[in-house]
Each structure stands twice: as C-alpha cells, then as structure tokens.
Amino acid sequence: MTETTPVLKDRLPIPFNTSPEPFTLVAQGAESLLYKTTFLSPSQPAALKVRPVKKWRHPTLDKRLTRARILAEARVLVKLSGEGIATGSGGRKVKDPKKGDVGAGGMRGMVPAVLGLDWEQGWLVTDWIEGGTVKEAIYRASRSRAGTGVPGVGDDEARVEELTQLLRKMGEVVGKLHACGVVHGDLTTSNMMLRPHATQARSTSTSEGSLDGDLVLIDFGLATQSVSEEDRAVDLYVLERAFGSTHPREEDLFACVLEAYAQGEGSGMKGKAGKTVLRKLEDVRMRGRKKSMVG
C-alpha cells in the first residue's frame, strides 16, 4: 500500500542518520515526517515521527517549538496509557467532577504507546498500528460497495450497518478520550486508524472493504488537557466538518458518532456530561455558520 520511496537517511536525526534499518516514508505533513521503521527489536515495527529543522525560523525559536510539540504529544500519550492504573500525580487520585469514568485500563490499545523520544533532536517513536486510517477504510468500503455491480439491497444494508458500527466506535473512543481530560485538537478520519482484531486472519483483515477492527487515535500533536465542555464541543465540531468534507456520501450517518459519544457502551461521556457537550456543539455550529457567512 505504501510505496517505498528511497529515504535520505542523512537527513534523519541522530542516531537514525547512520542506521542500517529500513525506513519507509509514510506521510509528510506540514510540520513532520512519519516513517515506518523498527525499534528495540528488528521484528518490532514502529512509527518514527520527525520534526525537521525549519530553516526559515529563528533557530532558538524553532528548537523551542519542536521541543514543545514533541513533548506535548508524548506527554498526552503517556498520560492516556496510564489512565486507570497510574497512582502518582499523573494519575487520577482526586476525582475531577468533570471527568467521566473510563475504568481501569483506560485508553490502553486506543492510542499508540510511546517507546522513545528525544525532544532535543525532535523525534518520537511509538508502536506501529497495523491496518490503515479510517479514511482509507471508508473509501475502500464505499468503492467495493459501488463495485458489486447489481446494488443488492441486502448487501447495501450490511454495508450501512458496518459503517454505523464504525461511526459508533469513533464516538465511543472520543468520548473516552474526553472523559480522560484530553481534547485531541485535530480529529479527522486520517488521525484515526482501524487495526484489525488480533484474531482476524491476515487475509480477512485486509479483505476488500472490511470496516471491522479496533479504533486507534493518533496524531496528538495538537492535543491539550482540558475538561471544558466548550473545548470538547469544538473537538467534535472539527471532526464533524472534516468528516463531511472527506466523506460526503456518508455524511448523513455522522449522527451515529454523536449518539454513541453521549450514550454509547464504553463511552466516557455517558449521561449528563455528554448531553451538555452536544448542546454546546449546537452553539459552536451556529457560530461556525455565522463566521462562514461573513468570511
């Protein structure tokens, strides 16, 4: 799926610049490069995020920004992996009334684990999430639906059902995240991965159009710790807008995300807290509409 582009290793930070290991450039964002490589063991695939030096920025400022963003992402990921098991200051000894209940184990498996980082050099390694992005999965599913030829009604229903399940998972996981006191800041279907279940055979996991699997949130570079309903509503609004423009054919089903967010099994925003956020979301939408009318 990912083509192998020759990677210029000497542009990687130490110690990767002299590494004999393979690197595959998976994504190139505005601020960062993401490589698939190995870490700690040759058989352990890992995701290496590098924030290269920005030549046009003042070096001191650039260093500070790189450091801040690498650390922000790593801190949130580690905090989330300790949710429900950490007993120190990072954990939740004092119960915050605005925090929901996530239960022991917290977000384990729903975010990548941090394996290493160097905030001076500007790199972060997390474990590799198999599968692909939710965006790709939805595209694939919609293609294979179109490709069945005769659009059998039963087949279509099954697809909608699968998609609904996936959207519900999205709502539940975002609900859990918010209940942990974190807002993501950049929720899109490219910042969510769909990892095939461990028991799924390789062949079926990659099978055409399957929407089965565990949802994993990635890309916490803009995440912040917040329990404000406003921030949570904006997080959902960003997702809603991104979803609508990336998946216009599926847009009508987005309501499932919000429904599961506020009442889904396993969601951390069950009950009153979730409802308040959804009410706020209506205000945020309103403001968004006004702004786009003016702009």
Next chain:
Amino acid sequence: METIVLPHLPGQPLQVCLFANVQNAQFLRQQLLDGNANFEYAFLDAAVLLSRQHVLAACFRAINDMLQGRLKSKNVHSEIVFSLSPNNNISESFRRFGVSETTNHILAIKVGGDQAQVEEHLRQHVEGQMVAFTDGALAGMRDESRIRKAYKVDIASVQADAFIIGSMALKGS
C-alpha cells in the same frame, strides 16, 4: 548469554546475561562501588524488570544520551540503571533498579565487548545460574510490589508497560 544489537545502534551491541539465584550480590555491588574497571556492567535487579522491551528501552535511552553527550551519571552502564527510573533522582535509581545486598536475580549488561570474553568473565565472578533472557524468565523473578512502588502504578503486569516505558522516555523533560 546473548548479544543484542538494538535497531539503529549497530555500533553498541549489548552483551546480556540473566542470572538466577545469585549468591554473591554483595561482592558484585562492591566491585561497582570500588569502581573496579574489570566490572564495567549494568547489574540490574531482575525483580523490578517487566519485560525484555522494558530493559531494551532503558538501554536505548542510555546509549542515545551517551551519543548526544548528555549522560547524567558516570558512564553508559550506570546510565542504563538510571534510565529505568521514572524520575531524576540518581541515587534512588541505583537503590531501586541496581544490584543490592538482597538481590536474588541479576541481569548483567555490557555495552560493547566480546561475547566470549564477557561470558567467561561473568561465569567466573557471578555465583548463579545463567538462564535465557526471556519475558517468561523475568515474570518468574518479578516482585510486583516493588514495580508498583517504583513506577506508581497499581498493576505490575504488561498492562502497564506502555505507561512505564513512556514515563522512562519522558524523564527529565
């Protein structure tokens, strides 16, 4: 005895040897305290080790910090011990993760060196049984209450590995 080459660090192979039921922990500790140049090892108390990955994450951090000229302790071997700690207190990290008088099982690590020579030297000086360095062996040596205390977690199983390894990686930030 095993030689482990960490991905990305081919120039710093690790000679790793796990010993069960060590009888002379006090002697080994004394060699480190005396700065005996023949004992350039990280001697870890295996009771506080969660998994191979846990140990290798500490080794990677220590070697990377060495390559960057950022060692906080004497040398790369003491730095491996320190790297296991989630906080910046060096002497506490030696007490918690290093060999002590009461240590039963020891993981010995040497950065660099020749496998045969290291093995011979350890066989001569460590009074214990060499066992394979596996997650299973570590699980049998583990003292969960010490791990819970060291990392401030309420479970000491692989369920906590992401938080523990992540906390080590973030130390000093």
